[in-house]
Amino acid sequence: MIKPDGVQRNLVGEIIGRFEKRGFKLIALKLVQSTVEHFEKHYADHKGKTFFPRLIKHMASGPVVCMVWQGLDAVKTGRAMLGATDPLQSPVGTIRGDYALAVGRSTCHGSDAIESAEYEIKLWFPEGVVQYTSALETWIQE
Numbered sequence: 001m002i003k004p005d006g007v008q009r010n011l012v013g014e015i016i017g018r019f020e021k022r023g024f025k026l027i028a029l030k031l032v033q034s035t036v037e038h039f040e041k042h043y044a045d046h047k048g049k050t051f052f053p054r055l056i057k058h059m060a061s062g063p064v065v066c067m068v069w070q071g072l073d074a075v076k077t078g079r080a081m082l083g084a085t086d087p088l089q090s091p092v093g094t095i096r097g098d099y100a101l102a103v104g105r106s107t108c109h110g111s112d113a114i115e116s117a118e119y120e121i122k123l124w125f126p127e128g129v130v131q132y133t134s135a136l137e138t139w140i141q142e
C-alpha cells in the first residue's frame with residue numbers, strides 16, 4: 001500500500017515501478033480514500049499501542065493506493081524492498097531509505113507475513129484479485 005504521504009508526494013509511479021521492474025506481477029490495484037474504521041481493522045495488531053491513534057489518523061487523512069503483487073517470496077522480498085520501519089535505519093536503495101525520514105511518514109506499507117497478506121487482501125479487495133498470464137513470466141521465473 002502506498003500511504004497518504006506517498007500519494008501526496010507523487011511517489012505512486014516510483015513505488016509501482018520498483019515492484020514492476022523487480023519482476024512482480026500486479027494482480028490488484030485501487031486508489032481509495034478510506035475510513036478510520038477500516039484502518040483500525042487493517043492495523044488491528046497495533047491496537048492499544050501509543051502510536052495507534054496517530055497512525056490511524058494519518059492513514060485515513062488522504063487517498064492510499066492498495067495493490068497486490070504476486071511472485072517468488074513476494075512478502076519477504078516486498079518487505080526488503082520497502083526497508084526498515086524506521087526510515088532513518090533503512091538502507092539507501094530501499095524505498096524508505098531513499099524517500100523517507102520519519103517513522104510515521106514511511107511512504108508505503110507491506111504485509112509482514114503470508115497470513116497478514118491474506119487478511120489484508122480480503123480487507124481491501126473483497127471482490128477478489130485478477131488472474132491472468134503475463135507474457136513476461138517465463139523470463140522472470142524459471
Ligand code: ABT
Nearest residue numbers: 051055058084085103104105106108109110111112
Ligand atoms: P507498515 O508497513 O506501515 O505496517 O510498517 P512496518 O510493518 O514497517 O512497521 P509497523 B511496526 O507495523 O508499524 C506500523 C506503523 O506504525 C508506525 N509506528 C510504529 C510508529 O509510529 N511508532 C512506532 O513505535 C512503531 C513501532 C510506523 C508504521 N507506519 N506508519 N505510518
Ligand code: MG
Nearest residue numbers: 109110111112
Ligand atoms: Mg506493519
